[in-house]
Amino acid sequence: MVKIALSDAEVMYNKALGLIGEYSVTEGDTTSKQAIICIRYYTDSQNETLEDHPWNFAKKDVILYEFTDRPIFGYTRKYATPTDYARILTVDNSIGSDVSRRQAGVPPWEVKGDYIHSDAGATPDSWSTSKKYYDGQFYAVTPDTWATGTAYIDDQYVKVDTTIYEVLVDHTSDTVANDIVAGNLAAGIIGSIVTYEVLVTHTSDTVIADITSANVAARGIDLDIVFVEYVWKQTDMDEWSAKAKAALALKLASKVVTDLGGEPKDKEALINEYEGLVMPQARSADAAEGKPRPHFRSSWLAARQSGGTGDYYVT
Numbered sequence: 599m600v601k602i603a604l605s606d607a608e609v610m611y612n613k614a615l616g617l618i619g620e621y622s623v624t625e626g627d628t629t630s631k632q633a634i635i636c637i638r639y640y641t642d643s644q645n646e647t648l649e650d651h652p653w654n655f656a657k658k659d660v661i662l663y664e665f666t667d668r669p670i671f672g673y674t675r676k677y678a679t680p681t682d683y684a685r686i687l688t689v690d691n692s693i694g695s696d697v698s699r700r701q702a703g704v705p706p707w708e709v710k711g712d713y714i715h716s717d718a719g720a721t722p723d724s725w726s727t728s729k730k731y732y733d734g735q736f737y738a739v740t741p742d743t744w745a746t747g748t749a750y751i752d753d754q755y756v757k758v759d760t761t762i763y764e765v766l767v768d769h770t771s772d773t774v775a776n777d778i779v780a781g782n783l784a785a786g787i788i789g790s791i792v793t794y795e796v797l798v799t800h801t802s803d804t805v806i807a808d809i810t811s812a813n814v815a816a817r818g819i820d821l822d823i824v825f826v827e828y829v830w831k832q833t834d835m836d837e838w839s840a841k842a843k844a845a846l847a848l849k850l851a852s853k854v855v856t857d858l859g860g861e862p863k864d865k866e867a868l869i870n871e872y873e874g875l876v877m878p879q880a881r882s883a884d885a886a887e888g889k890p891r892p893h894f895r896s897s898w899l900a901a902r903q904s905g906g907t908g909d910y911y912v913t
Contacts, residue, residue: 606835611636613847618855618864632858639853647846648684648829651880655839656684656832661736663793664719664821673708673715677824685829691720719822722793725805731796731813736823738791739805746771750782753809753816761786762819789819841880848872 604612604625611633612622620632627633648656662677669676679686689707707716722736731737744756744763747770754765758774764784769777777783794805794814808814835843852868 606833607637607640610640610835610843610846610850613843614850614854617847617851617868618858618860620858632854635854635857636850639850643846643850643853644833645684645831647842647849648831650845651842651877652685652687652829653832653839653842653880655837655842656829657687658682658828658830660826660828661734661823662714662826663736663795663817663823665713666818666821669715674717675719675822675824676710676713676715677826679709679712679714680826680828680830682830683828684831686714687827687829688825689714689716689718690825691718714824714826716824718824720824721791721820722823725794725802727802727804730799730801732799733796735796736817737794737796737814739794740791744771744774746773751806751809754806755792755816755819756783758786760788760790762789762792763787764816787819792819793817793821793823839880841876845872845876845880848876 608623608625608627614636615622615632621630623630623633623636628637658680660680662680665676665678667676668674677689686707686709707714707718709715722738725737725739739755741755741757741762744758749768749770750756750765751768752765756763756765763774763778763786765782766784767782769780769782771777771782772780774783774786778785793816795817796814798813800808800811800813802808802813803811805814809816832838838846848868848871852865852872855864855868856862
């Protein structure tokens with residue numbers, strides 16, 4: 599008889615259930631009370647644990663390009679959040695550039711809905727040929743000067759004085775006016791450079807050759823970029839550290855305990871252990887592997903201690 603191994607989630611269910619003296623689940627169990635309650639709270643527990651600490655195993659770096667519509671007030675730029683983020687850590691022109699703003703009491707950035715609002719933003723480095731570029735990088739290109747009777751390709755840009763036109767289809771140019779009417783060119787926008795994203799790691803050829811080879815793609819005219827560090831929704835438990843797994847087990851146990859017959863004081867004890875013992879240990883372990891972060895301060899503990907609210911996390 600072939601024995602089926604427990605899934606990663608089921609292993610975590612049983613760690614949490616063991617903390618509160620409950621029966622374990624078995625492979626594929628979706629009908630027992632223990633399984634139903636654990637399934638209900640597992641994803642939220644996993645995401646909250648990731649949000650509560652800048653775990654080294656779940657950090658990512660990414661370069662984001664500016665969204666074309668700017669905030670109506672408060673900040674000068676906005677950037678779409680990474681689709682897999684759990685918590686944004688830093689948003690910089692270059693590494694560490696938000697520190698002086700924070701020391702001056704000015705929030706360097708905020709997450710609002712699906713966007714990061716920030717004053718941070720820098721023009722990408724200028725493109726050069728025969729240079730190795732990496733997937734996810736950006737560079738700036740000054741468009742070629744438009745000329746009649748010239749072959750242009752889709753995703754190329756051309757300029758006339760300070761006006762830049764996007765080439766919408768491969769074509770041989772007529773006049774600018776005729777090409778706009780024919781749908782060969784988009785309406786012109788005043789600008790100076792075009793921001794391109796590198797789609798695959800490669801050594802650059804000409805811009806035209808790299809567009810044709812799908813090595814790069816244009817993102818827009820005069821778009822700035824920022825460097826973002828964030829915690830992502832890492833669900834592969836093989837990548838989680840031992841401290842993180844212990845934290846997740848406590849987080850899940852604190853959510854399921856009362857639904858499985860425990861007392862409110864049991865829930866409180868589990869939360870206290872999570873926030874007073876496990877998370878400080880996690881900070882110490884992660885600090886040993888990289889730069890230390892400011893201390894975690896729990897909104898739950900702050901409310902219990904003072905009747906108010908505290909910082910849910912620090913950045």
